[in-house]
Amino acid sequence: MRRLRLRWANLLLGGALLMPYFLLATVAMSVAVPDSDPFRHPGRQLAAYALALPLVTATALLLPPVRTLESAAARVLCTAPEAEPVPAPADSWAARRRTAAWFTLHLGLGALVSGASLAIPPAAAVLVTLPLSPGLRKLDWGWYGDTAGAALWTAPAAGAALLAALAAAVWGAGALLDRCAPALLGPTPADRxxxxxxxxxxxxxxxxxxxxxxxxxxxxxxxxxxxxxxxxxxxxxxxxxxxxxxxxxxxxxxxxxxxxxxxxxxxxxxxxxxxxxxxxxxxxxxxxxxxxxxxxxxxxxxxxxxxxxxxxxxxxxxxxxxxxxxxxxxxxxxxxxxxxxxxxxxxxxxxxxxxxxxxxxxxxxxxxxxxxxxxxxxxxxxxxxxxxxxxxxxxxxxxxxxxxxxxxxxxxxxxxxxxxxxxxxxxxxxx
Incomplete structure:
Protein backbone atom coordinates (compact mmCIF):
# COMPACT_ATOMS: atom_id res chain seq x y z
CA MET A 1 0.00 0.00 0.00
CA ARG A 2 2.85 2.40 0.76
CA ARG A 3 4.30 1.88 -2.70
CA LEU A 4 0.88 2.47 -4.28
CA ARG A 5 0.48 5.71 -2.30
CA LEU A 6 3.90 6.93 -3.37
CA ARG A 7 3.22 6.16 -7.02
CA TRP A 8 -0.17 7.83 -6.84
CA ALA A 9 1.36 10.95 -5.28
CA ASN A 10 4.03 11.05 -7.97
CA LEU A 11 1.42 10.85 -10.72
CA LEU A 12 -0.77 13.50 -9.10
CA LEU A 13 2.29 15.74 -8.92
CA GLY A 14 2.77 15.25 -12.66
CA GLY A 15 -0.87 16.11 -13.31
CA ALA A 16 -0.58 19.29 -11.22
CA LEU A 17 2.56 20.34 -13.12
CA LEU A 18 0.78 19.85 -16.44
CA MET A 19 -2.14 22.14 -15.55
CA PRO A 20 -0.44 25.46 -16.56
CA TYR A 21 0.49 23.98 -19.95
CA PHE A 22 -3.03 22.60 -20.40
CA LEU A 23 -4.60 25.96 -19.60
CA LEU A 24 -2.20 27.72 -21.98
CA ALA A 25 -3.09 25.27 -24.76
CA THR A 26 -6.80 25.74 -23.99
CA VAL A 27 -6.49 29.53 -24.26
CA ALA A 28 -4.56 29.16 -27.54
CA MET A 29 -7.29 26.92 -28.94
CA SER A 30 -10.01 29.38 -27.88
CA VAL A 31 -8.15 32.21 -29.62
CA ALA A 32 -7.52 30.17 -32.76
CA VAL A 33 -11.09 28.81 -32.90
CA PRO A 34 -13.35 31.37 -31.17
CA ASP A 35 -16.47 29.19 -31.22
CA SER A 36 -14.77 26.22 -29.56
CA ASP A 37 -15.21 25.47 -25.88
CA PRO A 38 -12.74 22.75 -24.90
CA PHE A 39 -14.28 22.30 -21.47
CA ARG A 40 -17.57 21.08 -23.04
CA HIS A 41 -16.06 18.69 -25.57
CA PRO A 42 -13.85 15.75 -24.43
CA GLY A 43 -12.28 15.56 -27.86
CA ARG A 44 -11.11 19.15 -27.65
CA GLN A 45 -9.79 18.54 -24.15
CA LEU A 46 -7.67 15.71 -25.53
CA ALA A 47 -6.46 18.05 -28.27
CA ALA A 48 -5.45 20.64 -25.65
CA TYR A 49 -3.69 17.86 -23.72
CA ALA A 50 -1.80 16.85 -26.88
CA LEU A 51 -0.80 20.48 -27.57
CA ALA A 52 0.49 20.87 -23.98
CA LEU A 53 2.98 18.00 -24.22
CA PRO A 54 5.37 19.71 -26.73
CA LEU A 55 5.46 22.72 -24.41
CA VAL A 56 6.46 20.38 -21.57
CA THR A 57 9.26 18.93 -23.70
CA ALA A 58 10.52 22.39 -24.66
CA THR A 59 10.62 23.47 -21.02
CA ALA A 60 12.88 20.58 -20.04
CA LEU A 61 15.15 21.18 -23.03
CA LEU A 62 15.58 24.89 -22.31
CA LEU A 63 15.72 24.83 -18.49
CA PRO A 64 18.55 22.62 -17.07
CA PRO A 65 17.27 22.91 -13.44
CA VAL A 66 14.25 20.78 -14.43
CA ARG A 67 16.43 17.71 -13.85
CA THR A 68 17.26 18.89 -10.33
CA LEU A 69 13.57 19.30 -9.42
CA GLU A 70 12.46 16.05 -11.02
CA SER A 71 15.37 14.14 -9.48
CA ALA A 72 14.43 15.40 -6.02
CA ALA A 73 10.84 14.23 -6.52
CA ALA A 74 11.95 10.89 -7.98
CA ARG A 75 14.25 10.20 -5.02
CA VAL A 76 11.29 10.51 -2.66
CA LEU A 77 8.40 9.15 -4.71
CA CYS A 78 9.95 6.61 -7.09
CA THR A 79 10.40 3.31 -5.32
CA ALA A 80 12.72 1.46 -7.68
CA PRO A 81 15.74 0.43 -5.57
CA GLU A 82 18.13 0.81 -8.50
CA ALA A 83 17.08 4.39 -9.25
CA GLU A 84 19.94 6.86 -9.10
CA PRO A 85 18.63 10.24 -10.25
CA VAL A 86 21.28 12.92 -10.62
CA PRO A 87 20.59 16.00 -8.47
CA ALA A 88 22.66 18.35 -10.66
CA PRO A 89 21.17 20.41 -13.51
CA ALA A 90 21.35 18.92 -17.00
CA ASP A 91 24.53 20.50 -18.34
CA SER A 92 24.67 18.70 -21.69
CA TRP A 93 22.20 18.23 -24.54
CA ALA A 94 22.23 14.48 -24.01
CA ALA A 95 21.15 14.98 -20.40
CA ARG A 96 18.55 17.56 -21.45
CA ARG A 97 17.02 15.21 -24.01
CA ARG A 98 16.74 12.44 -21.44
CA THR A 99 15.28 14.87 -18.91
CA ALA A 100 12.77 16.09 -21.51
CA ALA A 101 11.66 12.53 -22.19
CA TRP A 102 11.17 11.90 -18.47
CA PHE A 103 9.38 15.23 -17.87
CA THR A 104 6.99 14.59 -20.77
CA LEU A 105 6.29 11.03 -19.63
CA HIS A 106 5.81 12.08 -16.00
CA LEU A 107 3.43 14.94 -16.76
CA GLY A 108 1.60 13.06 -19.54
CA LEU A 109 0.85 10.00 -17.41
CA GLY A 110 0.20 12.19 -14.39
CA ALA A 111 -2.44 14.21 -16.22
CA LEU A 112 -4.29 11.08 -17.34
CA VAL A 113 -4.20 9.51 -13.89
CA SER A 114 -5.17 12.80 -12.24
CA GLY A 115 -8.18 13.15 -14.53
CA ALA A 116 -9.21 9.57 -13.82
CA SER A 117 -8.71 10.15 -10.08
CA LEU A 118 -11.12 13.08 -10.23
CA ALA A 119 -13.78 11.32 -12.32
CA ILE A 120 -13.78 7.65 -11.28
CA PRO A 121 -14.24 7.81 -7.47
CA PRO A 122 -17.47 9.92 -7.66
CA ALA A 123 -18.83 7.68 -10.45
CA ALA A 124 -17.97 4.58 -8.42
CA ALA A 125 -19.67 6.04 -5.35
CA VAL A 126 -22.84 6.66 -7.36
CA LEU A 127 -22.83 3.12 -8.73
CA VAL A 128 -22.28 1.56 -5.30
CA THR A 129 -25.10 3.52 -3.70
CA LEU A 130 -27.47 3.42 -6.70
CA PRO A 131 -29.55 0.38 -5.53
CA LEU A 132 -30.00 1.92 -2.06
CA SER A 133 -30.96 5.44 -3.11
CA PRO A 134 -34.40 6.01 -4.68
CA GLY A 135 -33.46 9.60 -5.39
CA LEU A 136 -30.50 8.52 -7.51
CA ARG A 137 -32.61 5.98 -9.38
CA LYS A 138 -34.99 8.72 -10.51
CA LEU A 139 -32.16 10.38 -12.41
CA ASP A 140 -31.16 9.25 -15.85
CA TRP A 141 -27.68 7.77 -15.31
CA GLY A 142 -27.73 5.84 -18.51
CA TRP A 143 -27.02 2.66 -16.63
CA TYR A 144 -27.64 -0.62 -18.46
CA GLY A 145 -31.11 -2.15 -18.05
CA ASP A 146 -34.10 -1.18 -16.02
CA THR A 147 -33.10 0.77 -12.90
CA ALA A 148 -35.89 -1.06 -11.08
CA GLY A 149 -34.88 -4.54 -12.26
CA ALA A 150 -32.22 -7.06 -11.43
CA ALA A 151 -29.62 -5.23 -13.49
CA LEU A 152 -29.69 -2.50 -10.88
CA TRP A 153 -27.71 -4.71 -8.48
CA THR A 154 -24.82 -4.97 -10.91
CA ALA A 155 -24.07 -1.28 -10.33
CA PRO A 156 -22.10 -1.81 -7.02
CA ALA A 157 -19.91 -4.45 -8.70
CA ALA A 158 -19.28 -2.08 -11.58
CA GLY A 159 -18.34 0.71 -9.15
CA ALA A 160 -15.88 -1.59 -7.36
CA ALA A 161 -14.45 -2.66 -10.71
CA LEU A 162 -13.90 0.98 -11.66
CA LEU A 163 -11.96 1.60 -8.43
CA ALA A 164 -9.91 -1.54 -8.99
CA ALA A 165 -9.17 -0.47 -12.55
CA LEU A 166 -8.04 2.95 -11.30
CA ALA A 167 -5.73 1.35 -8.73
CA ALA A 168 -4.32 -0.97 -11.40
CA ALA A 169 -3.75 1.95 -13.74
CA VAL A 170 -1.96 3.89 -10.98
CA TRP A 171 0.18 0.86 -10.17
CA GLY A 172 1.10 0.27 -13.80
CA ALA A 173 1.84 3.91 -14.60
CA GLY A 174 3.88 4.24 -11.40
CA ALA A 175 5.82 1.08 -12.21
CA LEU A 176 6.62 2.50 -15.65
CA LEU A 177 7.94 5.71 -14.08
CA ASP A 178 9.99 3.71 -11.55
CA ARG A 179 11.51 1.72 -14.39
CA CYS A 180 12.29 4.77 -16.49
CA ALA A 181 13.74 6.91 -13.67
CA PRO A 182 17.22 5.31 -13.67
CA ALA A 183 17.49 5.46 -17.46
CA LEU A 184 16.19 9.01 -17.97
CA LEU A 185 17.20 10.76 -14.73
CA GLY A 186 20.26 8.66 -14.01
CA PRO A 187 23.79 9.71 -14.95
CA THR A 188 24.74 10.04 -18.58
CA PRO A 189 28.08 8.62 -19.79
CA ALA A 190 29.51 12.13 -19.36
CA ASP A 191 28.17 12.25 -15.77
CA ARG A 192 29.73 8.87 -15.03
Whole structure:
Protein backbone atom coordinates (compact mmCIF):
# COMPACT_ATOMS: atom_id res chain seq x y z
CA MET A 1 0.00 0.00 0.00
CA ARG A 2 2.85 2.40 0.76
CA ARG A 3 4.30 1.88 -2.70
CA LEU A 4 0.88 2.47 -4.28
CA ARG A 5 0.48 5.71 -2.30
CA LEU A 6 3.90 6.93 -3.37
CA ARG A 7 3.22 6.16 -7.02
CA TRP A 8 -0.17 7.83 -6.84
CA ALA A 9 1.36 10.95 -5.28
CA ASN A 10 4.03 11.05 -7.97
CA LEU A 11 1.42 10.85 -10.72
CA LEU A 12 -0.77 13.50 -9.10
CA LEU A 13 2.29 15.74 -8.92
CA GLY A 14 2.77 15.25 -12.66
CA GLY A 15 -0.87 16.11 -13.31
CA ALA A 16 -0.58 19.29 -11.22
CA LEU A 17 2.56 20.34 -13.12
CA LEU A 18 0.78 19.85 -16.44
CA MET A 19 -2.14 22.14 -15.55
CA PRO A 20 -0.44 25.46 -16.56
CA TYR A 21 0.49 23.98 -19.95
CA PHE A 22 -3.03 22.60 -20.40
CA LEU A 23 -4.60 25.96 -19.60
CA LEU A 24 -2.20 27.72 -21.98
CA ALA A 25 -3.09 25.27 -24.76
CA THR A 26 -6.80 25.74 -23.99
CA VAL A 27 -6.49 29.53 -24.26
CA ALA A 28 -4.56 29.16 -27.54
CA MET A 29 -7.29 26.92 -28.94
CA SER A 30 -10.01 29.38 -27.88
CA VAL A 31 -8.15 32.21 -29.62
CA ALA A 32 -7.52 30.17 -32.76
CA VAL A 33 -11.09 28.81 -32.90
CA PRO A 34 -13.35 31.37 -31.17
CA ASP A 35 -16.47 29.19 -31.22
CA SER A 36 -14.77 26.22 -29.56
CA ASP A 37 -15.21 25.47 -25.88
CA PRO A 38 -12.74 22.75 -24.90
CA PHE A 39 -14.28 22.30 -21.47
CA ARG A 40 -17.57 21.08 -23.04
CA HIS A 41 -16.06 18.69 -25.57
CA PRO A 42 -13.85 15.75 -24.43
CA GLY A 43 -12.28 15.56 -27.86
CA ARG A 44 -11.11 19.15 -27.65
CA GLN A 45 -9.79 18.54 -24.15
CA LEU A 46 -7.67 15.71 -25.53
CA ALA A 47 -6.46 18.05 -28.27
CA ALA A 48 -5.45 20.64 -25.65
CA TYR A 49 -3.69 17.86 -23.72
CA ALA A 50 -1.80 16.85 -26.88
CA LEU A 51 -0.80 20.48 -27.57
CA ALA A 52 0.49 20.87 -23.98
CA LEU A 53 2.98 18.00 -24.22
CA PRO A 54 5.37 19.71 -26.73
CA LEU A 55 5.46 22.72 -24.41
CA VAL A 56 6.46 20.38 -21.57
CA THR A 57 9.26 18.93 -23.70
CA ALA A 58 10.52 22.39 -24.66
CA THR A 59 10.62 23.47 -21.02
CA ALA A 60 12.88 20.58 -20.04
CA LEU A 61 15.15 21.18 -23.03
CA LEU A 62 15.58 24.89 -22.31
CA LEU A 63 15.72 24.83 -18.49
CA PRO A 64 18.55 22.62 -17.07
CA PRO A 65 17.27 22.91 -13.44
CA VAL A 66 14.25 20.78 -14.43
CA ARG A 67 16.43 17.71 -13.85
CA THR A 68 17.26 18.89 -10.33
CA LEU A 69 13.57 19.30 -9.42
CA GLU A 70 12.46 16.05 -11.02
CA SER A 71 15.37 14.14 -9.48
CA ALA A 72 14.43 15.40 -6.02
CA ALA A 73 10.84 14.23 -6.52
CA ALA A 74 11.95 10.89 -7.98
CA ARG A 75 14.25 10.20 -5.02
CA VAL A 76 11.29 10.51 -2.66
CA LEU A 77 8.40 9.15 -4.71
CA CYS A 78 9.95 6.61 -7.09
CA THR A 79 10.40 3.31 -5.32
CA ALA A 80 12.72 1.46 -7.68
CA PRO A 81 15.74 0.43 -5.57
CA GLU A 82 18.13 0.81 -8.50
CA ALA A 83 17.08 4.39 -9.25
CA GLU A 84 19.94 6.86 -9.10
CA PRO A 85 18.63 10.24 -10.25
CA VAL A 86 21.28 12.92 -10.62
CA PRO A 87 20.59 16.00 -8.47
CA ALA A 88 22.66 18.35 -10.66
CA PRO A 89 21.17 20.41 -13.51
CA ALA A 90 21.35 18.92 -17.00
CA ASP A 91 24.53 20.50 -18.34
CA SER A 92 24.67 18.70 -21.69
CA TRP A 93 22.20 18.23 -24.54
CA ALA A 94 22.23 14.48 -24.01
CA ALA A 95 21.15 14.98 -20.40
CA ARG A 96 18.55 17.56 -21.45
CA ARG A 97 17.02 15.21 -24.01
CA ARG A 98 16.74 12.44 -21.44
CA THR A 99 15.28 14.87 -18.91
CA ALA A 100 12.77 16.09 -21.51
CA ALA A 101 11.66 12.53 -22.19
CA TRP A 102 11.17 11.90 -18.47
CA PHE A 103 9.38 15.23 -17.87
CA THR A 104 6.99 14.59 -20.77
CA LEU A 105 6.29 11.03 -19.63
CA HIS A 106 5.81 12.08 -16.00
CA LEU A 107 3.43 14.94 -16.76
CA GLY A 108 1.60 13.06 -19.54
CA LEU A 109 0.85 10.00 -17.41
CA GLY A 110 0.20 12.19 -14.39
CA ALA A 111 -2.44 14.21 -16.22
CA LEU A 112 -4.29 11.08 -17.34
CA VAL A 113 -4.20 9.51 -13.89
CA SER A 114 -5.17 12.80 -12.24
CA GLY A 115 -8.18 13.15 -14.53
CA ALA A 116 -9.21 9.57 -13.82
CA SER A 117 -8.71 10.15 -10.08
CA LEU A 118 -11.12 13.08 -10.23
CA ALA A 119 -13.78 11.32 -12.32
CA ILE A 120 -13.78 7.65 -11.28
CA PRO A 121 -14.24 7.81 -7.47
CA PRO A 122 -17.47 9.92 -7.66
CA ALA A 123 -18.83 7.68 -10.45
CA ALA A 124 -17.97 4.58 -8.42
CA ALA A 125 -19.67 6.04 -5.35
CA VAL A 126 -22.84 6.66 -7.36
CA LEU A 127 -22.83 3.12 -8.73
CA VAL A 128 -22.28 1.56 -5.30
CA THR A 129 -25.10 3.52 -3.70
CA LEU A 130 -27.47 3.42 -6.70
CA PRO A 131 -29.55 0.38 -5.53
CA LEU A 132 -30.00 1.92 -2.06
CA SER A 133 -30.96 5.44 -3.11
CA PRO A 134 -34.40 6.01 -4.68
CA GLY A 135 -33.46 9.60 -5.39
CA LEU A 136 -30.50 8.52 -7.51
CA ARG A 137 -32.61 5.98 -9.38
CA LYS A 138 -34.99 8.72 -10.51
CA LEU A 139 -32.16 10.38 -12.41
CA ASP A 140 -31.16 9.25 -15.85
CA TRP A 141 -27.68 7.77 -15.31
CA GLY A 142 -27.73 5.84 -18.51
CA TRP A 143 -27.02 2.66 -16.63
CA TYR A 144 -27.64 -0.62 -18.46
CA GLY A 145 -31.11 -2.15 -18.05
CA ASP A 146 -34.10 -1.18 -16.02
CA THR A 147 -33.10 0.77 -12.90
CA ALA A 148 -35.89 -1.06 -11.08
CA GLY A 149 -34.88 -4.54 -12.26
CA ALA A 150 -32.22 -7.06 -11.43
CA ALA A 151 -29.62 -5.23 -13.49
CA LEU A 152 -29.69 -2.50 -10.88
CA TRP A 153 -27.71 -4.71 -8.48
CA THR A 154 -24.82 -4.97 -10.91
CA ALA A 155 -24.07 -1.28 -10.33
CA PRO A 156 -22.10 -1.81 -7.02
CA ALA A 157 -19.91 -4.45 -8.70
CA ALA A 158 -19.28 -2.08 -11.58
CA GLY A 159 -18.34 0.71 -9.15
CA ALA A 160 -15.88 -1.59 -7.36
CA ALA A 161 -14.45 -2.66 -10.71
CA LEU A 162 -13.90 0.98 -11.66
CA LEU A 163 -11.96 1.60 -8.43
CA ALA A 164 -9.91 -1.54 -8.99
CA ALA A 165 -9.17 -0.47 -12.55
CA LEU A 166 -8.04 2.95 -11.30
CA ALA A 167 -5.73 1.35 -8.73
CA ALA A 168 -4.32 -0.97 -11.40
CA ALA A 169 -3.75 1.95 -13.74
CA VAL A 170 -1.96 3.89 -10.98
CA TRP A 171 0.18 0.86 -10.17
CA GLY A 172 1.10 0.27 -13.80
CA ALA A 173 1.84 3.91 -14.60
CA GLY A 174 3.88 4.24 -11.40
CA ALA A 175 5.82 1.08 -12.21
CA LEU A 176 6.62 2.50 -15.65
CA LEU A 177 7.94 5.71 -14.08
CA ASP A 178 9.99 3.71 -11.55
CA ARG A 179 11.51 1.72 -14.39
CA CYS A 180 12.29 4.77 -16.49
CA ALA A 181 13.74 6.91 -13.67
CA PRO A 182 17.22 5.31 -13.67
CA ALA A 183 17.49 5.46 -17.46
CA LEU A 184 16.19 9.01 -17.97
CA LEU A 185 17.20 10.76 -14.73
CA GLY A 186 20.26 8.66 -14.01
CA PRO A 187 23.79 9.71 -14.95
CA THR A 188 24.74 10.04 -18.58
CA PRO A 189 28.08 8.62 -19.79
CA ALA A 190 29.51 12.13 -19.36
CA ASP A 191 28.17 12.25 -15.77
CA ARG A 192 29.73 8.87 -15.03
CA UNK A 193 33.04 10.00 -16.51
CA UNK A 194 32.98 13.20 -14.45
CA UNK A 195 32.17 11.22 -11.30
CA UNK A 196 34.98 8.77 -12.04
CA UNK A 197 37.40 11.65 -12.58
CA UNK A 198 36.29 13.24 -9.30
CA UNK A 199 36.78 9.95 -7.45
CA UNK A 200 40.18 9.49 -9.07
CA UNK A 201 41.19 13.02 -8.10
CA UNK A 202 40.05 12.44 -4.51
CA UNK A 203 41.97 9.15 -4.32
CA UNK A 204 45.04 10.81 -5.82
CA UNK A 205 44.81 13.60 -3.24
CA UNK A 206 44.53 11.04 -0.44
CA UNK A 207 47.53 9.17 -1.84
CA UNK A 208 49.55 12.39 -1.95
CA UNK A 209 48.72 13.17 1.66
CA UNK A 210 49.54 9.60 2.67
CA UNK A 211 52.91 9.83 0.93
CA UNK A 212 53.66 13.12 2.62
CA UNK A 213 52.85 11.70 6.04
CA UNK A 214 54.75 8.48 5.38
CA UNK A 215 57.86 10.15 4.03
CA UNK A 216 58.12 13.00 6.53
CA UNK A 217 56.92 11.27 9.70
CA UNK A 218 58.39 7.88 8.74
CA UNK A 219 61.85 9.32 8.13
CA UNK A 220 61.66 11.40 11.29
CA UNK A 221 60.78 8.40 13.43
CA UNK A 222 63.55 6.30 11.87
CA UNK A 223 66.08 9.09 12.37
CA UNK A 224 64.98 9.77 15.96
CA UNK A 225 65.13 6.07 16.83
CA UNK A 226 68.62 5.78 15.35
CA UNK A 227 69.84 8.95 17.05
CA UNK A 228 68.40 7.94 20.41
CA UNK A 229 69.93 4.46 20.12
CA UNK A 230 73.33 5.87 19.20
CA UNK A 231 73.19 8.36 22.07
CA UNK A 232 72.25 5.64 24.54
CA UNK A 233 75.25 3.49 23.56
CA UNK A 234 77.77 6.32 24.16
CA UNK A 235 75.91 8.08 26.94
CA UNK A 236 78.85 7.85 29.38
CA UNK A 237 81.80 7.85 26.99
CA UNK A 238 80.96 10.64 24.53
CA UNK A 239 78.77 13.38 26.05
CA UNK A 240 79.46 15.69 23.10
CA UNK A 241 77.96 13.17 20.66
CA UNK A 242 74.97 12.73 22.95
CA UNK A 243 74.40 16.48 22.95
CA UNK A 244 74.55 16.57 19.14
CA UNK A 245 72.16 13.63 18.90
CA UNK A 246 69.67 15.26 21.30
CA UNK A 247 69.88 18.53 19.35
CA UNK A 248 69.24 16.62 16.13
CA UNK A 249 66.26 14.84 17.73
CA UNK A 250 64.86 18.21 18.83
CA UNK A 251 65.33 19.73 15.39
CA UNK A 252 63.82 16.68 13.66
CA UNK A 253 60.78 16.71 15.95
CA UNK A 254 60.25 20.44 15.45
CA UNK A 255 60.54 20.25 11.67
CA UNK A 256 58.31 17.19 11.40
CA UNK A 257 55.69 18.73 13.69
CA UNK A 258 55.45 21.71 11.35
CA UNK A 259 55.05 19.44 8.31
CA UNK A 260 52.47 17.33 10.13
CA UNK A 261 50.48 20.41 11.12
CA UNK A 262 50.44 21.58 7.50
CA UNK A 263 49.02 18.27 6.26
CA UNK A 264 46.51 17.86 9.09
CA UNK A 265 45.45 21.48 8.72
CA UNK A 266 44.35 20.76 5.15
CA UNK A 267 42.31 17.80 6.37
CA UNK A 268 40.72 19.75 9.20
CA UNK A 269 39.76 22.61 6.87
CA UNK A 270 38.09 20.14 4.50
CA UNK A 271 40.23 21.20 1.56
CA UNK A 272 40.50 19.01 -1.52
CA UNK A 273 44.23 19.31 -2.26
CA UNK A 274 44.97 19.44 -5.97
CA UNK A 275 48.69 19.34 -5.29
CA UNK A 276 50.91 17.93 -2.62
CA UNK A 277 51.12 20.26 0.39
CA UNK A 278 54.09 22.62 0.57
CA UNK A 279 57.20 21.06 2.01
CA UNK A 280 60.98 21.30 2.05
CA UNK A 281 62.98 21.37 -1.18
CA UNK A 282 66.50 20.41 -2.15
CA UNK A 283 67.62 23.73 -0.69
CA UNK A 284 67.19 22.07 2.72
CA UNK A 285 69.01 18.89 1.76
CA UNK A 286 72.10 19.75 3.83
CA UNK A 287 69.97 19.96 6.97
CA UNK A 288 68.43 16.57 6.24
CA UNK A 289 71.85 14.98 5.78
CA UNK A 290 73.23 16.59 8.95
CA UNK A 291 70.30 15.26 10.93
CA UNK A 292 70.98 11.78 9.59
CA UNK A 293 74.71 12.08 10.35
CA UNK A 294 73.88 13.08 13.90
CA UNK A 295 72.64 9.51 14.43
CA UNK A 296 76.04 8.11 13.60
CA UNK A 297 75.29 7.34 9.94
CA UNK A 298 78.03 8.42 7.53
CA UNK A 299 76.28 10.10 4.59
CA UNK A 300 78.19 11.31 1.55
CA UNK A 301 76.57 13.66 -0.97
CA UNK A 302 77.87 13.89 -4.51
CA UNK A 303 76.53 16.42 -7.00
CA UNK A 304 78.30 15.77 -10.26
CA UNK A 305 78.57 17.81 -13.41
CA UNK A 306 76.18 20.72 -14.06
CA UNK A 307 73.85 19.38 -11.38
CA UNK A 308 75.81 21.30 -8.76
CA UNK A 309 74.86 24.60 -10.44
CA UNK A 310 71.17 23.95 -11.12
CA UNK A 311 70.01 22.31 -7.89
CA UNK A 312 68.98 25.68 -6.49
CA UNK A 313 67.05 26.66 -9.63
CA UNK A 314 64.93 23.54 -10.16
CA UNK A 315 61.13 23.96 -10.41
CA UNK A 316 59.64 23.98 -6.93
CA UNK A 317 57.53 20.88 -7.52
CA UNK A 318 60.48 18.88 -8.86
CA UNK A 319 62.77 20.07 -6.07
CA UNK A 320 60.19 19.17 -3.41
CA UNK A 321 59.57 15.71 -4.82
CA UNK A 322 63.34 15.11 -5.16
CA UNK A 323 63.79 16.05 -1.50
CA UNK A 324 61.10 13.59 -0.45
CA UNK A 325 62.68 10.87 -2.57
CA UNK A 326 66.08 11.38 -0.94
CA UNK A 327 64.41 11.52 2.46
CA UNK A 328 62.60 8.23 1.91
CA UNK A 329 65.76 6.63 0.47
CA UNK A 330 67.64 7.55 3.65
CA UNK A 331 64.76 6.30 5.80
CA UNK A 332 64.83 2.95 3.99
CA UNK A 333 68.58 2.70 4.57
CA UNK A 334 68.15 3.48 8.28
CA UNK A 335 65.29 1.04 8.73
CA UNK A 336 66.77 -1.89 6.86
CA UNK A 337 70.55 -1.49 7.11
CA UNK A 338 71.14 0.47 10.31
CA UNK A 339 74.22 2.68 10.79
CA UNK A 340 76.00 1.86 7.55
CA UNK A 341 77.59 4.33 5.13
CA UNK A 342 75.09 5.82 2.70
CA UNK A 343 76.01 7.52 -0.56
CA UNK A 344 73.63 10.04 -2.10
CA UNK A 345 74.29 11.17 -5.65
CA UNK A 346 72.62 13.88 -7.72
CA UNK A 347 73.51 14.10 -11.38
CA UNK A 348 72.18 15.19 -14.76
CA UNK A 349 71.53 12.74 -17.57
CA UNK A 350 70.91 14.45 -20.90
CA UNK A 351 72.37 16.69 -23.60
CA UNK A 352 74.71 18.47 -21.17
CA UNK A 353 76.49 15.17 -20.55
CA UNK A 354 78.19 12.85 -23.02
CA UNK A 355 76.00 9.93 -22.09
CA UNK A 356 73.68 8.46 -19.49
CA UNK A 357 74.24 5.42 -17.31
CA UNK A 358 73.53 3.15 -20.24
CA UNK A 359 76.10 4.89 -22.39
CA UNK A 360 73.60 6.62 -24.64
CA UNK A 361 73.86 10.32 -25.15
CA UNK A 362 71.10 12.90 -24.77
CA UNK A 363 68.84 13.98 -27.58
CA UNK A 364 70.24 17.50 -27.66
CA UNK A 365 67.22 19.28 -26.30
CA UNK A 366 67.50 20.93 -22.84
CA UNK A 367 64.07 19.72 -21.72
CA UNK A 368 65.21 16.13 -22.33
CA UNK A 369 67.56 16.27 -19.36
CA UNK A 370 66.83 14.20 -16.31
CA UNK A 371 67.79 14.60 -12.69
CA UNK A 372 69.20 11.26 -11.54
CA UNK A 373 68.99 10.57 -7.80
CA UNK A 374 70.91 7.60 -6.42
CA UNK A 375 70.86 6.40 -2.82
CA UNK A 376 73.22 3.49 -2.18
CA UNK A 377 74.28 1.52 0.89
CA UNK A 378 75.81 -1.89 1.65
CA UNK A 379 73.23 -4.64 1.29
CA UNK A 380 72.52 -6.92 4.22
CA UNK A 381 73.34 -10.61 3.77
CA UNK A 382 69.68 -11.59 3.62
CA UNK A 383 69.20 -9.30 0.63
CA UNK A 384 71.28 -11.71 -1.42
CA UNK A 385 72.15 -11.30 -5.08
CA UNK A 386 69.02 -10.78 -7.12
CA UNK A 387 67.85 -8.99 -10.18
CA UNK A 388 66.81 -5.33 -9.87
CA UNK A 389 63.16 -4.96 -8.96
CA UNK A 390 60.69 -2.11 -9.13
CA UNK A 391 58.59 -1.05 -6.21
CA UNK A 392 58.62 -2.95 -2.92
CA UNK A 393 57.25 -1.85 0.39
CA UNK A 394 55.16 1.22 1.06
CA UNK A 395 58.16 3.54 0.94
CA UNK A 396 59.49 2.27 -2.38
CA UNK A 397 55.99 2.25 -3.85
CA UNK A 398 55.59 5.88 -2.78
CA UNK A 399 58.88 6.77 -4.45
CA UNK A 400 57.70 5.07 -7.63
CA UNK A 401 54.43 6.99 -7.51
CA UNK A 402 56.23 10.30 -7.03
CA UNK A 403 58.52 9.59 -9.95
CA UNK A 404 55.67 8.42 -12.21
CA UNK A 405 53.65 11.57 -11.41
CA UNK A 406 56.52 13.63 -12.86
CA UNK A 407 56.99 11.37 -15.87
CA UNK A 408 60.06 9.69 -14.42
CA UNK A 409 61.01 6.22 -13.26
CA UNK A 410 62.36 4.49 -10.15
CA UNK A 411 64.30 1.28 -9.67
CA UNK A 412 65.59 -0.41 -6.52
CA UNK A 413 67.53 -3.60 -6.00
CA UNK A 414 70.78 -5.26 -4.97
CA UNK A 415 73.80 -4.75 -7.23
CA UNK A 416 77.12 -6.43 -6.41
CA UNK A 417 76.53 -6.49 -2.69
CA UNK A 418 75.08 -2.97 -2.46
CA UNK A 419 71.48 -1.82 -2.30
CA UNK A 420 70.82 0.92 -4.81
CA UNK A 421 67.82 3.15 -5.38
CA UNK A 422 67.88 5.03 -8.69
CA UNK A 423 65.27 7.61 -9.64
CA UNK A 424 65.19 9.61 -12.88
CA UNK A 425 63.08 12.77 -13.03
CA UNK A 426 62.62 14.87 -16.21
CA UNK A 427 63.65 18.50 -15.75
CA UNK A 428 60.88 19.81 -17.97
CA UNK A 429 58.18 21.77 -16.15
CA UNK A 430 55.64 19.16 -15.05
CA UNK A 431 52.33 19.75 -13.37
Missing amino acids: LAAAEARAAALAARDRLARELHDSVGHALSAVALQAGAARTVLDSDPAFVRRALAAIEETARRTTGELDAVLGMLRDGEEPSRAPAGPTLAGLDGLLETTRAGGVPVALTASGPAAEILGTLPVLLSREAYRIVQEGLANALRHAGRVPVAVSLALDGPDRPGGPDGSGGSGRPDDRKLVITVENPALPEDGPRRPRRGGGTGLRGIGERAAALGGSAEAGAYDGRWRLTVRLPLRDNR
